[in-house]
Every structure is written in C-alpha cells, then in structure tokens.
Amino acid sequence: MALTVWPVTDEFVAEIYDVDLSRPLPEEDLAALKAAFWKYAVLVFPDQNLTQEQHVAFARNFGEMDKTVLKAAVSDKILRVREDIADVSNLDDKNELWDENSRLRQLQLGNRLWHTDSSFKYVPALCSMLYALEIPPVGGQTEFADQRAAYDALAPEMQRRLEGLVAEHSLIHSRARMGYAEWSEEERKAVAPVPQAMLRTHPETGRRNLYIASHAGRVVGMDDAEGRALIDELLAHASQRQFVQTHRWRQHDLVIWDNRCCLHRGLPFDDLRFRRDMQRATVRDVANTCEQEGLPVPQVRAA
Numbered sequence: 001m002a003l004t005v006w007p008v009t010d011e012f013v014a015e016i017y018d019v020d021l022s023r024p025l026p027e028e029d030l031a032a033l034k035a036a037f038w039k040y041a042v043l044v045f046p047d048q049n050l051t052q053e054q055h056v057a058f059a060r061n062f063g064e065m066d067k068t069v070l071k072a073a074v075s076d077k078i079l080r081v082r083e084d085i086a087d088v089s090n091l092d093d094k095n096e097l098w099d100e101n102s103r104l105r106q107l108q109l110g111n112r113l114w115h116t117d118s119s120f121k122y123v124p125a126l127c128s129m130l131y132a133l134e135i136p137p138v139g140g141q142t143e144f145a146d147q148r149a150a151y152d153a154l155a156p157e158m159q160r161r162l163e164g165l166v167a168e169h170s171l172i173h174s175r176a177r178m179g180y181a182e183w184s185e186e187e188r189k190a191v192a193p194v195p196q197a198m199l200r201t202h203p204e205t206g207r208r209n210l211y212i213a214s215h216a217g218r219v220v221g222m223d224d225a226e227g228r229a230l231i232d233e234l235l236a237h238a239s240q241r242q243f244v245q246t247h248r249w250r251q252h253d254l255v256i257w258d259n260r261c262c263l264h265r266g267l268p269f270d271d272l273r274f275r276r277d278m279q280r281a282t283v284r285d286v287a288n289t290c291e292q293e294g295l296p297v298p299q300v301r302a303a
C-alpha cells in the first residue's frame with residue numbers, strides 16, 4: 001500500500017502513515033515521502049520501531065551523516081549511542097538521570113533556545129530525524145517555527161536589508177545566552193564561529209526563508225551591538241505563534257525536520273525527575289550556506 005500523507009497544517013507539518021521505516025523503502029514511497037518533506041518541512045511518523053542501524057539507514061536516503069567531531073570536544077560522556085547518532089536524552093553513561101550540575105545538562109539546556117541544528121558548523125545540517133524511545137508524562141514537547149512563512153511576513157524593507165547579510169554562528173554564542181562560558185582553549189577552537197547566510201533559497205522549492213538561530217552572535221560588517229540587536233529582533237519575529245507548531249511526543253514517534261528552513265526548540269520538563277530518551281540522526285547539508293547562496297565567504301573573528 002502506498003504511504004499516506006495526512007496534513008496537520010496546510011503548509012508546514014504532516015503525519016505520514018502506512019510506511020515502515022525499519023525496512024528499505026520502495027522507490028515510489030521514497031519519492032512521495034521526499035515530495036511531502038519539501039512541501040511541509042516537518043513530518044511525523046507515528047509508531048515506528050527502529051534500531052539505531054535502521055534509523056541511520058533511513059537517514060542516509062537524504063545524504064551524508066553529520067559528523068560528530070564536537071561530541072568529543074564538548075562532552076567526555078561515554079556514548080550511549082553509535083557515533084553517528086546524537087544522544088538527546090537526559091541520561092548519563094550509566095543510563096540514569098543526569099546530575100543537576102553536570103556539564104552535559106548545562107550544555108544540552110541550550111536546546112531550549114530557538115535554533116537550527118549544526119548551524120555552528122561550517123557545513124550545517126540539512127535535516128534531523130529525532131526518535132522518541134522514552135518520553136516524560138508532562139512537558140518536553142518540541143516546537144517548530146516555519147522560516148519561509150517568517151520571511152514572507154517580513155516588511156519588504158527588512159527583506160531587502162537582509163539580502164546578502166551573513167551572521168556568525170557558534171555554540172559559544174548560544175551557550176552564552178544561557179549563561180554558560182566554561183570552554184577550554186581547545187574547545188574554543190573546535191567551536192569557533194562560522195559564517196552563515198541570513199537568507200536562504202530552498203533548493204527543492206525555490207522558496208526564500210530566514211536563516212538565523214540563537215547560535216548567531218554577530219552580523220558580519222556590523223558593530224557587535226547593532227548585529228546582536230538585529231539577530232534578537234529577527235529571532236523574536238521568527239518565533240511568533242503564527243509560525244509555530246508544537247509536537248507532543250508519543251513513544252516511537254520519529255519526527256524529521258528540514259533545518260534549512262525551520263527553527264526548533266525543546267520545551268521544558270522535569271528533567272531531574274522524569275526520563276526522556278531521544279536519539280537523533282542528522283544529515284549534513286551539501287555546502288556552507290554562503291556558498292549555496294553565491295555569496296563571498298567572509299573571514300570571521302574568534303568569539
């Protein structure tokens with residue numbers, strides 16, 4: 001049976017039924033699924049049963065896996081998952097709830113800020129696939145903000161002003177927003193800022209969208225205060241309720257989102273009391289966003 005695309009909203013989120021992602025997909029299903037993904041940007045697949053290997057095998061239909069070089073740099077945790085999967089749980093290497101003051105917790109709390117995955121890497125993420133193994137009874141939803149709609153709603157003067165602008169993204173910037181600044185010299189190098197275009201064109205649909213995140217800390221060619229004010233203004237615009245959908249997780253949901261054109265964030269839950277075990281496979285984009293937009297790639301300063 002062909003898969004079923006069940007729209008949750010007209011243009012942003014759809015649920016996909018009648019497909020088993022644990023097995024290689026027939027070509028027509030994969031084509032239908034990709035067409036839906038480019039149209040909507042967020043797809044929810046309920047009731048999937050995936051091993052880590054099957055999860056990654058499905059992700060590979062969309063490109064190369066995002067490299068996890070940073071994992072070693074920002075965490076000394078023994079991995080609970082394979083190298084090409086990101087552990088988005090609140091569990092430590094003994095599979096128990098993390099400590100309140102653990103570094104892992106402090107760093108991962110940054111996921112509660114609006115962001116797009118790996119924009120702090122020179123080549124950012126194309127899409128992410130987050131799989132729910134265990135979910136808390138309350139809280140811990142994930143929100144998504146449609147950056148195509150956010151771009152369309154910008155005043156024409158602002159659209160023109162942003163044309164050709166480049167922001168500097170770094171984990172140091174987003175974690176500084178949470179009050180975290182404890183980086184070793186070696187880590188500072190590993191998470192040095194990278195340039196990303198502030199407007200993008202979606203290759204499959206030709207739609208323009210905003211591309212910013214709490215990882216963005218400066219705008220190239222602007223003084224620090226002015227650039228930061230612009231980024232904050234855009235984040236506030238981009239995360240208005242009319243652009244946002246909230247996903248309330250059920251165990252064994254796989255949710256995939258297009259990092260090129262949407263922001264996301266995790267909502268709070270009682271992470272010192274309830275387990276939340278999520279694993280993410282992340283597909284790398286094909287090039288830096290300045291390169292994709294045909295912009296010169298600027299040199300950026302250390303954060």
Ligand code: OGA
Binds near residue numbers: 142
């Ligand atoms: C992620 C992420 C938010 C959440 O996995 O990239 O930001 O709700 N997750 O877990």
Ligand code: MN
Binds near residue numbers: 115116117264
């Ligand atoms: Mn994320």
